[in-house]
Structures are given as structure tokens and as C-alpha cells.
Amino acid sequence: MILKILVVDDERLNLKVAEAYLKNMSGEFEVILCQNPLEVEKLVVENDIDIVLLDIIMPIMNGTEVIEQLRKNHYLNDVQIIILTALSDAETFKVCFDKGADDFLKKPIDVNELQARLKAAIKTRNNAKILKKMYQRLKEQNLELKELNKVIKEAQFYMIQKEKLASIGELAAGVAHEINNPLGYVGSNIETMNNFAEKIKQVVDVYRKSFAGLEQLETQNKEGQAYFTNVHDAERKFKFNFVMDELNSIMKDSGEGIERISKIVQTLKNFARTGAENETAYSNLNSTVEEALLIVKNEAKYTIDIETHLEEVPEMECNSGQLGQVILNILVNAIQAIKAQNRSDRGHITIMTGSAENSVFLKILDDGPGIPEEVLGKIFDPFFTTKDVGQGTGLGLSISHDIIVNKHNGMITAGNNPDGGAWFYITIPLKKEGTDCL
Ligand SMILES: Nc1ncnc2c1ncn2[C@@H]1O[C@H](COP(=O)(O)OP(=O)(O)OP(=O)(O)O)[C@@H](O)[C@H]1O
Ligand SMILES: [Mg+2]
Structure with a gap:
């Protein structure tokens, strides 16, 4: 590698002598001469x-000032400066x-000394160059590591998300399965009991009528009256x-109760079926809200009243299990936020749905504490969670964001109501072209 040496001296003769010495020395140098210290940095x-071989005493700008100027420029930190004086x-x-000089040479220059000083300067300079290269490489590797770390974090997030959805699905499927069997026979027994009760009532009616007739006939019979x-006493006693x-x-109430339980079990089964998968089908947002x-x-x-304003909305192509997850996450957050207030009055949550030309929207408002402005950008x-360890994983809303934005090409935003509480607003296009769900 050819090294470049700049000799700076206001005396032309000195420059020429130095040049001659350098050219006679072994080693490959390119020598540049400079008589004007103002041009050194350039x-x-x-x-x-x-x-740089630098004279110290110069009229326009002395050597110490030149050193200062060079060292101010941090790109020139490792340029070797040998002062000539x-x-x-x-x-x-x-x-x-x-100020940052590395070595010195006395004038008049002694060739052997010059050679020795230059040798040391070259070594230092070369080492500095190697160090610089290594530093650069380290910086690049660090950047690569940072990128890799990001990829690993993303992968970890998706794995946890998948696991979370899958375990909710499994749990739901397990519960639904366990409840379904007894529910089946309890339901059919209630129906049979209803039929039996009807029959018993009719027979009791006949008994009572006959009993009243007999009572009329036997008014004189004291033994019979007892x-x-x-x-009559027994009927009164047992109402x-x-x-x-x-x-x-x-x-009738029991039958309705069983019907409601069946509906819940069916809902759980739907969650289990679609929650963890990327299936899509045409479905109605309002039904998902109801579920x-x-x-x-x-x-x-x-503790909380939930009010719904569900406008008629068109069916849309979506994964209703996943949308149900989103609605659940937002509702659970709102319920948790309100309950954490430990207030004496009842809380209030409002759910609204509606549609525009090519999309449907869902708005969920609560009258809880709201989301502090400084965390609004992180939810x-x-x-990200503000809940105690073990109470929140901080994944509910990030999963919801992924489901709405990446899987349904929609939008989800959040904010605070002027009179307190938080709101979440979701819009979803009716057709989801170009999403990774299809
Ligand atoms: N309705 C709300 N009112 C006030 N703060 C809220 C509301 N919804 C969300 N937040 C804030 O957003 C944070 C993130 O919510 P997210 O659902 O992602 O996680 P989490 O509820 O803390 O945990 P996880 O849902 O995983 O159990 C919450 O910790 C809370 O601080
Ligand atoms: Mg949550």
C-alpha cells in the first residue's frame, strides 16, 4: 500500500530538502508539498x-493551530502528525x-532519525487503519444482529399469539365438549318433564273435580268429612x-335457560373452530358482537351495563372467530378498567355498529378511567401493559391490531372521550382483497 505524506513548511527550500530525503528512502511514499498552512486540512x-510532517513556526498560521484544526475534524483523528522544529x-x-501531535523531528533533519520516526508513524497509521476496518465490520455485524433480533422478536410475538389463540380455542372446545353431553340429556329431560307436568296437571284437575263432587255428596257423613x-289441610300446608x-x-324458564346455555356452547364451539385458523366466510358483524x-x-x-346500538350491516367476508377475539379483548379491557376504579355507581359500555359504502364499523365506548395520553401511542x-404482573400479558390489543389490520385489511384506533372513558373504533372493508387471511 502506498502511503501519502504531506510536508508542510513555509520555506520552499526546506520542503525540497525533505522531499529529497523522502524520495531517497526505502519504502513506497507519495510526497505532497505544502507551503501554505491554511490549505493543510483541505x-x-x-x-x-x-x-503530516509539520513545521511549527510559520507566519500565517503556526503549526499548533494547524494541529488543532486537524484534530477538530474527527475523520482526521488518526492521521499521524510529526512536528518539525x-x-x-x-x-x-x-x-x-x-493539541494532538504524535511525534517530533528536530531541524535540521537527520536522515536516520527521519527514517526511524517515519517507520513508527507508518506502523501506527497501518494499525489505525486495521482498527478502523474492524470497527466498521463490528458496526455492520451489530446492525445485522439488531435486524436478526427484530426478526426473532417478531417471530416470538407471532408464536405467542398463535399459542394464545390456539389455547383459547382448545379451552373453548374442551369446555364446549364437556358441557354439550349433559346439556343434551338435561334439555331433553326438561322437555319430558314439561310433558309429564302437563299430564299431572290434567289428572289433578280430574281428581279435584271428582273430589269436589264427592265432598258435595258426603256432606252429612262426619267420618268422610275428616x-x-x-x-284440604295438606293442600294448604304445601301451597x-x-x-x-x-x-x-x-x-318454561328452565327450557329457556337450557336454550341460552346451548347458544353459549355453540358460540364457544365457533370460537374453537375459527379462532386459531385462517378460515374466512361470509358472516354478520352484529352476530359476532352478540356472541x-x-x-x-x-x-x-x-357492575356494568352494556348498551348496544346495532344497525343492520351487510354480511362480510371475514374470520368471525378472530373478530370475536378482537371484540372480546376490547370489552374485557373496558370491563377490567371500570372494575379497577372500584366505584360505587354502575359502569357503562356502549357498542355501536354500522356500515358505509364498502365497509362496516364498530365502536366500543366505556366510561372508565380512559387511557393516559402518554401510553395511548403504545397500547x-x-x-405493553399497565396491569400488574400476572394480570395482563399486554397482548390483547396487539393481537387485535394484527387481526384487524393484517388479516382483514381494516383499521383500529383508540382514544379518550371528552367526558372520560376510552373509545375503540374499527372499520373493516366488506371484501378483503390482498390480505394474508385469504
Ligand atoms: N378501555 C380501556 N381503558 C383504559 N385503559 C385501557 C383500555 N383498553 C386498554 N387499555 C390499556 O392498554 C393496555 C394494553 O391492553 P392489552 O389488551 O393489549 O393488554 P392487557 O389488557 O394489559 O393484557 P392482556 O390483554 O394480554 O391480558 C392495558 O394494559 C391498559 O393500560
Ligand atoms: Mg387486554
Whole structure:
């Protein structure tokens, strides 16, 4: 490698002598001469100079100022500066070295000394160059590592998300399966009991009519009257009229209860089927809202009123299990936020749906504490949570964001209502061309 040496001296003769010495020395150098110290920095940069032989006493700008100027430019930090001076003044040496000179040569120049100093400067310069290259390589590798780390984090997020969805799905499927069997026979038994109750009522009717007839016939028979009294007493004691009246409505309520449980089980089964998969089908957003509500209703019933304004919306191509997840996440967050307030009045959540030309929208508002402005920008980040350890993983909204934005080509935003509480707004196009769900 040819090294470039810049010799700076205001005396032309000195420059020529130095040039002659350098040219006679072994080693490959390119020598550039400079009589004007004001041009040193420019020459060093333009020619990529390795070593500067610098005179100290010069009229326009002295050597110490040149050193200062070069060292200010951090790209020139490792350019080797050897000062050339006839001075024996120790203070000037000190200033030169303080400013960043690397070595010195006394004038008049001694060839052997020049050779020795240059050798040391070349070695240092070469080492600096190697170090610079290694540093550059390290920087590049660091960048590569950072990129890799990002990819690993993303992969980890998707794995956790998949696992979370899959485990919710599995749980739902397990619960649904366990409940489904007993539900089947309890349901059919209730139906049979309803039929039996009807029959019992009709027979009791006949008994009662016959009993009343007999009672009329036997008014004079004292012994017989005691039997009738016993029956009347027993009916009164056990509120038989009330029991007979209530039987029907109890059976009706039980039947409705069983129907509701069946619906919930069906909803859980739907979640299990579509929650973890990338299936899409035409479905109605309002039904998905109703299904999600069935699941959270119980969580909310003692403390929060949930109001719905569901406008008629067109069917859309989507993964309703995944959309149900999103609605659930938002509702659960709202319920948790309201409950955390420990307030005396009931909380309020409003769910609205509607449609525009090519999309449907869903708005969920709550009257909880709202989302602090400083965290509003982070709530969709994976693992961001303000909840205590073990209470929130901080994945609910990031999964929701992924489902809406990446899987359904939609949009999800959040903010705070002027009179308190948070809102979430989602829009989804009716057709999802170009999404990774299809
Ligand atoms: N309705 C809301 N009101 C107030 N803060 C909310 C509301 N919804 C979300 N947040 C804030 O956003 C954060 C992130 O919510 P996200 O659902 O992603 O995670 P999480 O609820 O903390 O945990 P996870 O859902 O995984 O159990 C919450 O910790 C909370 O600070
Ligand atoms: Mg959550």
C-alpha cells in the first residue's frame, strides 16, 4: 500500500530538502508539498493523507493551530502528525502534544532519525487503519444482529399469539365438549318433564273435580268429612295451588335457560373452530358482537351495563372467530378498567355498529378511567401493559391490531372521550382483497 505524506513548511527550500530525503528512502511514499498552512486540512482530506510532517513556526498560521484544526475534524483523528522544529522550547513541545501531535523531528533533519520516526508513524497509521476496518465490520455485524433480533422478536410475538389463540380455542372446545353431553340429556329431560307436568296437571284437575263432587255428596257423613279436611289441610300446608300454578312457568324458564346455555356452547364451539385458523366466510358483524356479549355478560352483570346500538350491516367476508377475539379483548379491557376504579355507581359500555359504502364499523365506548395520553401511542405494541404482573400479558390489543389490520385489511384506533372513558373504533372493508387471511 502506498502511503501519502504531506510536508508542510513555509520555506520552499526546506520542503525540497525533505522531499529529497523522502524520495531517497526505502519504502513506497507519495510526497505532497505544502507551503501554505491554511490549505493543510483541505489537502489532507482531498488526498487522504496518512502522515503530516509539520513545521511549527510559520507566519500565517503556526503549526499548533494547524494541529488543532486537524484534530477538530474527527475523520482526521488518526492521521499521524510529526512536528518539525528547530525549537528546543519544552513548552511548545508540550502544547503541540497536548493539541494532538504524535511525534517530533528536530531541524535540521537527520536522515536516520527521519527514517526511524517515519517507520513508527507508518506502523501506527497501518494499525489505525486495521482498527478502523474492524470497527466498521463490528458496526455492520451489530446492525445485522439488531435486524436478526427484530426478526426473532417478531417471530416470538407471532408464536405467542398463535399459542394464545390456539389455547383459547382448545379451552373453548374442551369446555364446549364437556358441557354439550349433559346439556343434551338435561334439555331433553326438561322437555319430558314439561310433558309429564302437563299430564299431572290434567289428572289433578280430574281428581279435584271428582273430589269436589264427592265432598258435595258426603256432606252429612262426619267420618268422610275428616278425610276431606285432611286433604284440604295438606293442600294448604304445601301451597298446592301455588305449586300447580308455578309448575308451568318454572318449566318454561328452565327450557329457556337450557336454550341460552346451548347458544353459549355453540358460540364457544365457533370460537374453537375459527379462532386459531385462517378460515374466512361470509358472516354478520352484529352476530359476532352478540356472541362475544354472551361470553362477557356474566363478567359485567353486577357492575356494568352494556348498551348496544346495532344497525343492520351487510354480511362480510371475514374470520368471525378472530373478530370475536378482537371484540372480546376490547370489552374485557373496558370491563377490567371500570372494575379497577372500584366505584360505587354502575359502569357503562356502549357498542355501536354500522356500515358505509364498502365497509362496516364498530365502536366500543366505556366510561372508565380512559387511557393516559402518554401510553395511548403504545397500547397496540406487543407486551405493553399497565396491569400488574400476572394480570395482563399486554397482548390483547396487539393481537387485535394484527387481526384487524393484517388479516382483514381494516383499521383500529383508540382514544379518550371528552367526558372520560376510552373509545375503540374499527372499520373493516366488506371484501378483503390482498390480505394474508385469504
Ligand atoms: N378501555 C380501556 N381503558 C383504559 N385503559 C385501557 C383500555 N383498553 C386498554 N387499555 C390499556 O392498554 C393496555 C394494553 O391492553 P392489552 O389488551 O393489549 O393488554 P392487557 O389488557 O394489559 O393484557 P392482556 O390483554 O394480554 O391480558 C392495558 O394494559 C391498559 O393500560
Ligand atoms: Mg387486554
